Amino acid sequence: MLWKELPNLSSSKNYLTELYLNNSLPHAIMLKGEEGAAILPLALGFVQFIYCDNLSKKDFPCGECKSCKQTKNLFYPGFQFVLPKFSASSQKQESNEDDIQLLFYQLFKENIFLSFDDILKEAKGKNKQAFISVQDIHKVIESVSYSAIGGKYNVVCIWHPEMMMPAAANKLLKTLEEPPPQTLFILITHQPEELLPTIISRVQQIHVPLFSDKDIVDYLIDKYSAEPSKAQEISEICNGNLNKAIGILHHFDEYSALLNDFREFARLSIKYDYDGIDQWIKKYETAGREAVKRFLQYVLDVLHHCLLQNYQLNHLIKTTQQEKEFISKFYLYAHSENIPKLYEVFNEAYHHVVRNANLRMLLNTLFLKSNELLKKQNTVSNV
Ligand SMILES: [Zn+2]
Incomplete structure (x- = not known):
């Protein structure tokens, strides 16, 4: 109920x-x-x-x-x-319209905290405007x-x-x-x-x-039998968003891997190691469009936290311990001068992925632009 x-x-x-x-x-x-x-x-x-x-x-x-x-x-x-819903002006689109409503009823049964984006991710006409x-x-x-x-x-x-x-x-x-x-x-x-x-x-x-962090911890433990320490860690990065917390709990390993992927991305990008970049892109090409979207969204969050670190607003940084350690070094590369531009570049890439851009070309461009932006402040050698 x-x-x-x-x-x-x-x-x-x-x-x-x-x-x-x-x-x-x-x-x-x-x-x-x-x-x-x-x-x-x-x-x-x-x-x-x-x-x-x-x-x-x-x-x-x-x-x-x-x-x-x-x-x-x-x-x-x-x-x-x-x-x-999507436009219902043609017969074909009408079936898409039904899809959204139907999808809502299906997905809501599984997770009452779902967002409209969750439905769009599953919808057939996902690149259209609802x-x-x-x-x-x-x-x-x-x-x-x-x-x-x-x-x-x-x-x-x-x-x-x-x-x-x-x-x-x-x-x-x-x-x-x-x-x-x-x-x-x-x-x-x-x-x-x-x-x-x-x-x-x-x-x-x-x-x-x-929700408070405690609400989220209790919910993850009661409803999904999450380990208390994991529930606690997740609650700290979710800013009171229970839907996000449930998503991370269900894909926890995937979430943890995002930091390693980004660390690798930044390292390759700064060095512009072409072979390494090629391997990295192949992996994400295989993983698919949704994985690229999750990665880009993740980077946008990291950049946001780097900006907070630059402004010494550490108390506002909501991340796992590993992420905190990474940001405490990476903020020297992503600083107040280049973060707005980096943010723009990753945000734009995200929207291109949503609109079905070619992943290889898009990621290559992303490495190139990040290389230009990140190397400007190369004061520490190990990220
Ligand atoms: Zn009743």
């Missing part, structure tokens, strides 16, 4: 339940929080709470009644879930024009409302200005600043905090 599966978050849960139990629920709320905040499972848990038939006994959904069983599968009369169309909004608004069953609410959850097309956003705005009775809109977003100010002014904003 979603509500109980969410570790801690008691202040957010209490706030929401009190709104409901005191009959002070507005017609639209927005759950917002940094990347990694559990806004989606909290919203869906709240839906379960609203529809539960046995609420009077306890302040959380019972998990046993018919309604709880239905909402557990995210299907309930009067409940609508909207998420960004958005919420005016038709999507039109459909849900039409459905909530019927009165809710059994005196309950119609609930519309919109995940990533910042990805609404302008016409969709305007359509939603009109509805929020004259909301249908007994209807609750829940907007779920990490980027509220991307929404129309007129929409923001129509919703009650509820900030959802990130």
Whole structure:
């Protein structure tokens, strides 16, 4: 059951339940929080709470009644879930659209903390732009024009409302200005600043905090039987993002290998050892596009930490001990002058990989550009 599966978050849960139990629920709320905040499972848990038939006994959904069983599968009369999809303008693309929705239901069953990026990674049309169309909004608004069953609410959850097309956003705005009775809109977003100010002014904003390191450690141990020391180490690099923590736990060896790969990349790049570079690239060509993306994302994190080290903001560096040791040396190469450029180069490479660029050419260019940037400050011989 979603509500109980969410570790801690008691202040957010209490706030929401009190709104409901005191009959002070507005017609639209927005759950917002940094990347990694559990806004989606909290919203869906709240839906379960609203529809539960046995609420009077306890302040959380019972998990046993018919309604709880239905909402557990995210299907309930009067409940609508909207998420960004690929364009549905052609028959072929329509099947992609179904893929995203279907994938969401599959992946959510495995991990309630999943991000939209996790879905895109698995989706067939992964290089296309996903958005919420005016038709999507039109459909849900039409459905909530019927009165809710059994005196309950119609609930519309919109995940990533910042990805609404302008016409969709305007359509939603009109509805929020004259909301249908007994209807609750829940907007779920990490980027509220991307929404129309007129929409923001129509919703009650509820900030959802990130998890504490302890929440993450406990969750990894209880749910996945992780070793306490490993759970602790992972929690320290995840900045309260439980989804990231679960991902690292499942691919821990892969994660640890990233540092070695980057250390090697930096060494080869500075020396410009052509044979070594060729071997390195072959390995990643074989590992594939997702592996290259994980590597580039990892390097972007390392560069961020190098910058913190340059500014002596060591207390903000969230890494494993090995990474800390590496950064304490590598920051002499990646320093405040070249990090912005390095960041740009790796970021650009990441976007090219997403857009299906040739991996060999892309990695060769990356070695070349890194060579130019890193050798500028060659003051220490051993990285
Ligand atoms: Zn129930």
